[in-house]
């Protein structure tokens with residue numbers, strides 16, 4: 001998914017990410033990580049911002065990247 005690479009390669013956005021190597025947004029009080037992953041269904045994996053961007057959890061994102069490369 002090219003969208004992940006574009007987000008990952010934007011240095012000015014790096015501090016918004018949950019941790020290095022993750023495309024997910026850091027959870028905040030106004031943006032809690034309380035939504036399930038749409039792919040594997042694991043609970044509390046995504047924030048609202050993540051969901052609006054069509055993200056999945058790190059495990060699924062990594063699996064997608066491995067599968068694409």
Ligand SMILES: [Zn+2]
Nearest residue numbers: 037040057060
């Ligand atoms: Zn998942």
